[in-house]
Amino acid sequence: MTTIDTHVDDKTFTKYESEVRSYCRNWPAIFDTAQGAWLTDVDGNKYLDFFAGAGALNYGHNDPDLKEALLRHLVRDGITHGLDMSTVAxxxxxxxxxxxxxxxRNLDYKVQFPGPTGTNAVESALKLARKVTGRESIVSFTNAFHGMTLGSLSVTGNATKRAGAGVPLVHSTPMPFDDYFDGAVEDFGWFTRVLDDHGSGLNRPAAVIVETIQGEGGVNVARAEWLSALAELCQSREILLIVDDVQMGCGRTGEFFSFEIADIKPDIVTLSKSISGYGxxxxxxxxxxxxxxxNPGEHNGTFRGNNPAFVTATTALNKYWxxxxxxxxxxxxxxxxxxxxAGLSEKYEGVTHRGRGMVQGLVFDEPELAGKVCALAYEDRLLAETSGPSDEVVKLLPPLTIDEDDLQRGLDILSKAVAAVATERTPEVAE
Incomplete structure (x- = not known):
């Protein structure tokens, strides 16, 4: 009988896993357990998590009430895989x-289960908008991120991610996001003009897809009045409005939906990440x-009926909402x-900040400094990632349920890292 070596070390991943892996390159620890806002590696070191599964763990790791509901479901042989069959869960x-x-919230929506991921939700939204309107083109925004499958990539702005498609990405038109021109250009002026000008060459779009806060794009926050004006423009031109709330929904900005601040009712909304509550x-x-x-089966997916996720999602809604x-x-x-x-931005030159609720970004004029800050924070066992077109933003996505003492502890670690990087760059920085 062949003996199997179950020992895991970093060579296991470099030897067997694809070069496409990314997060583990910046955080090389081998993680083993997690609870709340903390992860523990195989050596017993604890790391404070200001990343929260890229926003998939709004309620932290292994919430005890969600875990109990999940275990009850599994122990009683509750349905695990159900496609779109009717199940109790x-x-x-x-x-x-x-x-x-x-x-x-006085919202009247039908619920579609398009598959297990955010990009599945976006793909179904784009397909549905085209089917409803009979049009092909989709308007998206500069610095948008909507997923890594072809339809989602076609409305994503990042050049590196788009290049990975390997084929032309068509039937989409980018427009400037809120404040893209630093207030120098009237909002929607060009968009309105080309929509109404028969000589503009713009095909009337089926839909506009927008994030209220562009997380991967650099924590770019759309103003409530900008979102309201966008919704009004879409309605007046019979264009469907899709809000991608995959990362910013489920309470990340405070309200369950990030668009509630603008008092709008999008035609289509996409949710994923923290909707299951448990990752x-x-x-x-x-x-x-x-x-x-x-039509029945016109859009489907083998894993659209993940019943354990239904169980934890229901428990999360009852517990937190x-x-x-x-x-x-x-x-x-x-x-x-x-x-x-704000204090760090005031103290150090070339640093600004933006965000809403518990998605916040610290922006560096010199993009490489953001990565240095995150690297130093990791040395102090804090997980935080960068975002933006040049990775110039330190983006924080801590669990919404994080203890205030842990929140402050993480902010202290981050402040220390910023101080170290800023002082190294500019020794004469004032105390």
Whole structure:
């Protein structure tokens, strides 16, 4: 009998895993367990998590109530894989999502389960918009990120990610995101003009897809009035409005949906990442009933019925969204982060900040400094990533449920790293 060596070290990954891996290159620890806002590696070292699975762990790692519900489901042999068959777990999620999320916000959406990931939700939204309108073109925005499959890449702005497609990415038109020209150009002036000018050469789009805050694009925050004007423009021109809330939904900005601040009702909304509450794969495409023109099976996916994810999602909705306590807590903690970042921006030249709720970015005029800050933070066992077209932004996505002492601890580590990098660059920086 052949003996199998189950020892795992860094050579296991370099030998067997594809070169496409990324996060582990900056965080080479081998992680083993996690709870709340902390991860523990195989040597027992603890790391504070200001990354939260790229926003997939809004309620932290292994929330005990969600874990208990999941274990009960598994122990009783509850359905695991269900495609789009009717199951108790899916029915309970649908009813709870309506009662806890949609009804209190006066939102009337049908729920589609397009597959397990955010890009599945985006792909289905684009296909549906084209089917509803009979048009092909989609308008997206500068610095947008919507996923890594071909349709999602076609409305993504990052040149490196687009280049990975290997084929032309067509049927999309980029427009400037809010404040792209630093206030020098009137919002939507050019967009409105080319829509109404029969000589512009612009095909009337099926839809506009937008993130209210561009996380991967550098924590670019759209103003509420800009979002409202966009919604009004789309409605007046019979263009569908798709809001991609994959990373910014599920409470990241405070409210469950990030677009609530603008008092708009998009035609289609995409959700994923934290909708399962536990890091389990799950995605939703929400569509107004009049747009539900799908034929049975016209868009599907083998893993669209992840019942364990339905179970944890239902538990998360009941635990965190039966009142406004989490929303108020996110606003309060977001203000703490913003205040810290404002202090750093005031103290060090070439540093600014932006964000909303518990997605915040520290922006460096010299892009390479952001990576240095994250590297120093990792040495002090804090996980934080960079974002933006030149990786010039230190982006924070801590769990929404993080203890305030842990939040402050992480901010202190980050402040120390910024001080070290800024002092190295500019020795004469004032105390």
């Amino acid at each position: 899916k029915g309970e999620f649908l009813q709870t999502f309506h009662d806890r999320i949609l009804a209190p 389990l794969p799950m995605a939703l495409t929400l569509l107004k009933p009049e747009h539900d023109v799908w 039966s009142d406004d306590l989490l929303t108020r807590d996110v606003h309060r903690k977001g203000a703490i982060i913003s205040e810290t970042f």
